[in-house]
Amino acid sequence: MDGIAPPLVTPFDEDGDVDHERLRELVAWVEDRGVDFIAPCGSNSEAELMTAAERAAVVETxxxxxxxxxxxxxxxxxxxxxxxxxxxxxxxxxxxxxxxxPFYYSFDQSELEAYFTEVADASPIPIYLYSVPAYTDTVIEPETVGRIATHPNVAGMKDSQADIAEFVRTRRRVEDAAFDLLIGSASVLSQALDAGGTGGINALANLYPEHLADVYETHRDDPAAARALNARLVELNTAVTATYGIPGLKWAMRYRGAPAGHSRTPHSPPSDDARDHLEALVDDLRT
Known part of the structure; x- marks a missing residue:
C-alpha cells in the first residue's frame, strides 16, 4: 500500500462497548479527508484491550x-x-x-524470521510486518527484514521506531523486492519519504488525515515544502502519541468533530490541563 492510513481508533460507547455505528461514521470521516487505506485493530485501535471476537467484528465493520x-x-x-x-x-x-x-516472550532474529515466514505461508492475504518496539521491546533487524521481504506473500512493513537511520538501512535491504516500507511516526513522515518510504500508518491520520495526505502528495514534486508542512505537525503528533496517548488522541478528535467515541478501561480521560494543551494545538493548525 502506498500513501497515508490511520491506525483507526475504535470508538467505544460510555459503557465500554464497541460503537459500530460510530465506527462506520469514522471510516467515512477519514476517507472524506483523503486517506489512501485504513488499518483497523492496530496499537491506536486499543486492539489489545479487545477480545478476539471484538477485533474480528471491528475488521468486518x-x-x-x-x-x-x-x-x-x-x-x-x-x-x-x-x-x-x-x-x-x-x-x-x-x-x-x-x-x-510476537511479544511478551523474547525471541531472536531467526525465530522472528521463521514466525513471519510461517504466517506468510499460511495467510490467504498479503501480510505486512509490524515493528513497534515501544510496545513489544522487539525490533526486526534490517537484515532480517531483507530476508523476509523475498517471500511472495510479504507485501511490506510498518516501521514504528521513528529512527530514520534504521529506516534507511531497512530500505537498502529491500530495494530489489516488491516491498512497501511505511513509517509509523507522523513526525518523521517527510524524512521517511526522502529515504524511499512509500507512505505512513500514522496515529495523527485519525485527527488530521488531510494534513498528512498533503505532506505525502506535496513530497512528490517538492520535498522541501513537504518537510515544512510536516514540521507544523510535530508538536501535535507528540501530544497525541507520546504525551497523552490514545485518550488524548480521541479527545482531540472529538474536539475537532470526529466520531472518535471513548477509550476503554484502564485508559482514563485526559486532565483539564491536557485538554487545554490539546485544544491550543488543534486550534493552531486551523489558522
Missing part, C-alpha cells in the same frame, strides 16, 4: 464500510491466534494483514 483498501491488524503473541485472526480478516474482505512482532 471497517471492511464493509470502506471504499479504500483495508490492512487489518491480526498479530497476537502466538501463531495459532494470529493465523485465526488473519483468516477471519480475509473472510470479511480485508485486503492485507498487519502482523505485529
Amino acid at each position: 471497517v471492511a464493509d464500510a470502506a471504499s479504500v483498501p483495508v490492512v487489518a491488524g491480526t498479530g497476537s503473541p502466538g501463531l495459532k491466534e494470529t493465523l485465526q485472526a488473519t483468516e477471519s480478516a480475509a473472510s470479511v474482505g480485508a485486503d492485507a494483514a498487519l502482523v505485529v512482532t
Whole structure:
C-alpha cells in the first residue's frame, strides 16, 4: 500500500462497548479527508484491550464500510491466534494483514524470521510486518527484514521506531523486492519519504488525515515544502502519541468533530490541563 492510513481508533460507547455505528461514521470521516487505506485493530485501535471476537467484528465493520483498501491488524503473541485472526480478516474482505512482532516472550532474529515466514505461508492475504518496539521491546533487524521481504506473500512493513537511520538501512535491504516500507511516526513522515518510504500508518491520520495526505502528495514534486508542512505537525503528533496517548488522541478528535467515541478501561480521560494543551494545538493548525 502506498500513501497515508490511520491506525483507526475504535470508538467505544460510555459503557465500554464497541460503537459500530460510530465506527462506520469514522471510516467515512477519514476517507472524506483523503486517506489512501485504513488499518483497523492496530496499537491506536486499543486492539489489545479487545477480545478476539471484538477485533474480528471491528475488521468486518471497517471492511464493509470502506471504499479504500483495508490492512487489518491480526498479530497476537502466538501463531495459532494470529493465523485465526488473519483468516477471519480475509473472510470479511480485508485486503492485507498487519502482523505485529510476537511479544511478551523474547525471541531472536531467526525465530522472528521463521514466525513471519510461517504466517506468510499460511495467510490467504498479503501480510505486512509490524515493528513497534515501544510496545513489544522487539525490533526486526534490517537484515532480517531483507530476508523476509523475498517471500511472495510479504507485501511490506510498518516501521514504528521513528529512527530514520534504521529506516534507511531497512530500505537498502529491500530495494530489489516488491516491498512497501511505511513509517509509523507522523513526525518523521517527510524524512521517511526522502529515504524511499512509500507512505505512513500514522496515529495523527485519525485527527488530521488531510494534513498528512498533503505532506505525502506535496513530497512528490517538492520535498522541501513537504518537510515544512510536516514540521507544523510535530508538536501535535507528540501530544497525541507520546504525551497523552490514545485518550488524548480521541479527545482531540472529538474536539475537532470526529466520531472518535471513548477509550476503554484502564485508559482514563485526559486532565483539564491536557485538554487545554490539546485544544491550543488543534486550534493552531486551523489558522
